Amino acid sequence: MKLGRLNHIGIATPSIAASIAYYRDVMGATKIHDPFDLPAQGVKVCFVDTPGENGTAGTQIELIEPLGADSPIHGFIAKNPAGGQHHMCYEVADIHTARGWFEGQGKRILGPTRIGAHGTPIFFLHPKDMNGVLTEIMEVADGH
Structure with a gap:
């Protein structure tokens, strides 16, 4: 199994609109x-692109806002009313190989493999097994 690039950092926010203004007006x-609802995961999502080297895509910021009290990040926002870093996402070429490899390493996988905000398969690894960081693993086709 080969870990790919850092695809995005998930930032939980109580207001995507306020976070968009921050990244636009303060961070440049x-x-x-455009933000969009992802009801299957209980969140509203908005991606902010950062530039990479030599015109390549940089790491994205994924803004995530809960869609109601049943959202899996509702509790995170309740504990962190201003929001904050929620997870980091790494790319892999094959989600099934990656899942098997992490399971073989004794890492706890949170829930089934499912389709994420980029429209590709993902799964999450328990933060207690990943140096305290909730970690998303995302399959990418042809390197992106």
Whole structure:
């Protein structure tokens, strides 16, 4: 199993609109995607692009806002009313190989493999097994 690049950092926020204004007005982000609801995961999502080297794509910021009290990040926002870093996401070429490898390493996988906000298969690893960081593993096709 080979771990790929850091695809995005998930930032939980009580207000995507306020976070968009922050990344645009304070951080100078110039590429902010339109927010969209992802009901299957109980969140509203907005991606903010950062530039990479030599015109390549950089790491994205994934803003996530809970869609109601049943959202899996509702509790995170309740404990952190201003929001904060929620997870980090790494790319892999094959989600099934990666899942088997992490399971073989004794890492706890949180829930089934499912389709994530980028439209590709994902799963999450328990933060207690990943140096205290909730870690998302995401399959990418042809390197992106």
